[in-house]
Amino acid sequence: MIMNNTKKTTGKVSGIIANLVIVQVEGPVAQNEICYISHDGTDLMAEVIKIIGNKAYTQVFESTRGLKIGSPAIFEGHMLEATLGPGILSSVYDGLMHDLHEMTGIFLKPGEYTRALDPEKIWDFKPLAKGGDQVIAADWLGEVIENSIPHRIMVPFVFEGRYTIKSIVPRGLHKIYDTIAVLTDESGKDHPVTMVQYWPVKQAIKAYKEKPRPFKLFQTGVRTMDTLNPMAEGGTGFIPGPFGSGKTVLQHALSRQAEADIVIVAACGERANEVVELFVEFPQLEDPRTGRKLIERTTIIANTSNMPVAAREASVYTAMTIAEYYRSMGLKILLLADSTSRWAQALREMSNRMEELPGPDAFPMDLPAIISNFYSRAGYVYLNNNQTGSITFIGTVSPAGGNLKEPVTESTKKVARAFYALSQQRADSKRYPAIDPIESYSKYLEYPEVQESLRNTIADDWVDKVMLVKNIMIRGREASEQINILGDDSVPLDYHLTFWKSEVIDSIILQQDAFDKIDFNTPMTRQKYMLDKVINIYETNFDFDSFEDVNPYFKRIINQLKQMNYSEFQSEQFKHFENELYKIIEERKLKK
Amino acid sequence: MSPLAFQKIYTHISNITKATCTLKASGVGNEELALVHGRLSQVVKIIDNEVTLQVFGGTEGIPSNAEVIFYNRPPTLKVSDDLAGRFFNAYGQPIDGGPEVEGEERPIGGPSVNPVRRRQPSELIATGIAGIDLNNTLVTGQKIPFFADPDQPFNQVMAMVALRAEADKIILGGMGLTNDDYLYYKNVFENAGALDRIISFVNTTEDPPVERLLVPDMALTAAEYFAVDKNEKVLVLLTDMTLYADALSIVSNRMDQIPSKDSMPGSLYSDLAKIYEKAVQFPSGGSITIIAVTTLSGGDITHAIPDNTGYITEGQLFLRRDTDIGKVIVDPFRSLSRLKQLVIGKKTREDHPQVMNTAVRLYADAANAKTKLENGFDLTDYDQRALDFAREYSEYLLAIDVNIDIDKMLDTGWELFARHFNQAEVGIKQELVDKYWPVK
């Protein structure tokens, strides 16, 4: 690791421009080192972002109102770190991982930094390794049960080289700062290990053996994703869309129903009321797979738009680091960030204040590299003990003016493999989720290993069917354009059929009511069943004399299928509507 | 605001730009207030012993040997119950001829509410305007702007909403308000006998534009006093936030910051969010609701100001002149209240969500029929009925001069459905149709 821990460097404030504070230092400082600037009896946390001679440029994670030249600063000898240990789940943190529930008062107070973990809580520690074992960073020493999830206590990630376990405590009750093992390094030096470790958030945790390409489906229960543009476990995706198009509603849906062991939500520079929704609902809602309350598998990083801007930038890194920590335990993590544009804007504000040469739209020049670096931390991994873990990352992007030709969208598009473009037009016509079926894509669908996994787990011809459906959607749009240009009665009747068959797919597969108690979440078996249904309709030849009959007829078909979507799968009611549907189809089915 | 004895006085200004002065001074705090040549100013930058001040009233005529006095504190407002019924300028000084308000001095633009100390908004605000109550229901603790072109009557609608909202306090933050509009608000509130619940902080077009930057923070500091200390329901009206953002861009341009889209500062999103996020529902019952005005230019919502606003607020209310009925309506397509889900069908009648959605859907059918007509295609019988429906929907529900309660809005909705469509075309859940479909 970097930096000296012996004697702390000090300095004095010599310049203040909003939350950019210049500190004249006496001694060594490191890029990204954390310091505390003393102001009126409180210590304001800051991060070094540039060093010129003996001047350290720091971004303060708080308001700098009232701060004066000459105020003392003390440098901590480490970068911004996450505190990692049992007790992270169900917590609500700010961007710097301070526990928001621990803070006193209604208003946030600058300099009130609460601890991330409860030091007094007792955990039932069970060793997984024994004295004499050879271990390296991230190897599992033991575990405690955190909200029914096995939380592995690992060799700290910062430990370099090989260690021998000198001693490890037997099964028993412990607090997080109790020493649970002593490890001896190659030079014979002993290192006590507790259940807590620290990691600098801006660096990736790479204590795993291998990171293969994502190769299997990550189910979300959202049909237009799972069926049409599937997410892969350990994959990356992003959701750009103009304001009000449904980014947050979609992310909240994912956080509720995706098949993950742990969900980490980074509310990054967005509305506080949306975070409140999670606090209020998650303790009530159940995880359909485990029956436990959703809050038990969830950690929320809330750095809402009115909270300090510099901490907003840190918040996504804090969230990613927590995700990497749990991934190393062999767990399946879903990481959500809403919105990554706000993080990029935080970078822009700072770069502006430092008078750096701006890139496109005044964003910093290295924005593409920063974004790409961040997305690359997601992934599916084989751990050193051959167990697997994954971080699936999905971020939202809020493009200025809804125009996708802007730096954040473009940089993200280069790295995220799945693209879920929300369309204003679909949102306006209340076709939710407003994911545009033609613009959007999932590169994972092209991975041979993903295709094979889809064939094995869903059906042999699944991928072909998905491709067919994508094609139908394109042809449907073309037909509708022609009808609009030429008029209902000036196009061949087939155009109407093509259009309405795509409408069946749009209404039944793509559109999904996030607020309906049945429709909101569709398991894969049901998605397959319904996809087969609509493909069947597509392949049916119907008998029509006039285009005027097409619209009302298909509206009836869609209505029955919708009723099926709203019914419990394979229930009496479901079968009743299915039977009605069958009768309607028979009315006009052309016998070969 | 007279300086106290211990305050330091300087008389050497080294640099003067259109909006800022720079001088050598020591012991100065960031964001501290100062008086430059008798004009209020605020510290925006300190490098070593060089202090840069933003002069709210502009720097015209300031000499290099002008007197500079530092206040040793950020901008503040004295809060107490005596604020009620008073009119102030952007600095919080009375402009109604009354005495200075005594009370606790609080810094404006204070810290944010801890998100975990918020309560989920759930109390409906009834305005009587169906375009709002029926389609875009407002909730206490919400923040929502009117998006309107400058020639639309947004000030009238906002005054109407404010008076009907049953708020304990109404706080008006006027930015770049014309003197006529200022007097209009004053009259309306006076005539309604509501003056004792009103507090105004006003910057008119006659005042220097940069002063506007203080108005929202003044208004919201007063709002926090009543909502937190007194558990009151406070409604804050901010008009016009476009002029506020313009003032931001003036300052940042003069400070040589690199502008981003539409010459707005790169921090526009954070600057606006800091204001709008003051809207809150407290567990104790107090709340701050913000209704703002963002004027558009030619209806363009992709401009940086409405665009950033839309990303921050919980919906927006679009005003539009409907030429078919010759009245201003609340546009059902582009308007949105994101918090309506929390109350409709729960605090209001069960049929509310379905009636709302169905009416908008049928209105969309009419819009399609209209396009067909304009493109010279024939209309079907359904198209014609949809057009007839749309006209009456606009007249009896969307127009801003409608003033009825929500049950009556729902009943009107059903009447219009039954007059123009059959039950199958309306497509509402059967049990609701059985209960509410009007019998002839």
Ligand SMILES: Nc1ncnc2c1ncn2[C@@H]1O[C@H](COP(=O)(O)OP(=O)(O)OP(=O)(O)O)[C@@H](O)[C@H]1O
């Ligand atoms: N799947 C859905 N089902 C029903 N309504 C939806 C759905 N998605 C979005 N909406 C409606 O659209 C509104 C806005 O959605 P949301 O808040 O997710 O937008 P957003 O893209 O996150 O906007 P912003 O960028 O401003 O945060 C919601 O309040 C809701 O009324």
Ligand SMILES: [Mg+2]
């Ligand atoms: Mg959102």
